[in-house]
Amino acid sequence: MPIAHEFDYLKPASLEDAVAVLAKRGEGAQVLAGGTDVVALLRDGAIAPEVVVDIKGIAGLADIRLAGERLFIGPLVTFTDLIESELIRESFPLFYEMAVKVASKGIRNRATVVGNICSAVPSCDAGPVVLVYDAQVLILGPEGERAVHIDEWFTGPKKTDLQSGELVVGLEMPSSAQACGGSYVKLGRYRGEDLAQASVAVLVSPDYEYRVAFGAVGPVPVRAKKLEAAIKGEEPTEEMFAVARKFIARETSPITDIRATAEYRTHMLEVMLERGIRAAVARLNGDGPEYGTRHI
């Protein structure tokens, strides 16, 4: 079925030009990066922009770089780019573990990490990982630059803090995460490409401070800060998991839909959280499973 909706297509060569167009066209403009969501939404008629603004003509937006205390990921970085980056593999391997579980090769070659969090589907794979990496979303708009902490970014299903006329120009993460162990556990209906029924990201620092985030079990991917505080400083033991499990119901609000029941999601989160914490701690101590493994 062809795309019925007609629109203009612009491919600005600079950030200034892109932001000028976005400011001028406001709600009528749709940014295009990898297009794996945008083109599907256009075909469905779920979005009907006057103009599609392709940012692939702007230099420097596909960078993954370590600058001082921050890791920068540009808005054109694809999941394949993450998988193939030595810097990611060696220093921020939780991104690698997440990226290999996204959809299929043909999608990963095109879909971007930033696009994933801009689409803001509750099950988005990048969500829980950027939450535990404590990311800042860097934004350029008519009023200049601003940064939004990832905790404030997701505002509802498919909704973010991005305002009309603004463009996400990258993600920044503290490089201190390099010293941590991490894990990403994704539950799907079958091996191979599927959206998450539930997902858990864990990051643990050398002094056993935990960061835990959940995906697909609420309207937005969410950090579980009460849970984190309750297990702070603890090594993984049965007692610690018993405490952690108690917080799952408080920190999540799963629904029953076509992919799973709420009860199943909650039950599986208990299993996934325990495995995620065990793997993250084992990796911190240098004897965990290789990054990229399924855990479940």
Add this chain to the structure above:
Amino acid sequence: MKHSITLNVNGEEWDIDVAPNDTLLEVLRDRVGIKSPKVGCERGDCGACTVILDGRTVRSCLVLAVEADGCGVLTVEALSKDGPNELQQAFIDRNSFQCGFCAPGVVLTVSELLATNPKPTEDEVKEAIAGNLCRCTGYTPIVEAVMELVGKDEA
């Protein structure tokens, strides 16, 4: 508004006027006349429309033709200019496909895998083609053909 784009399709230069809402898949099939990329789910799930765009497999149903301006596109037609290549012959020998609708996508996806990983494990082959749905075979003869091909030198 029409856009004039240049596509290199299987080594041939094409200058085509496209509308912003034309997909690469539609332009390849209806304007260039290349029929191997198939119209399947049209939402990126099935992999039947797979083509290689600047060296990487993509879903041509999720790429606007205008986005591909200046890019190189490869389809299975390029692989079999002088008859089936080694990989295609391996699939033929194993009778790997029945209806053949998924075959072009599978051939291109496995070609991409073998270009960077000439000796994949069975799991790596399965992972690579996880996004190419085949409703006939249950995948067994497809995976077996690839494993037979990559194991050849050791025999």
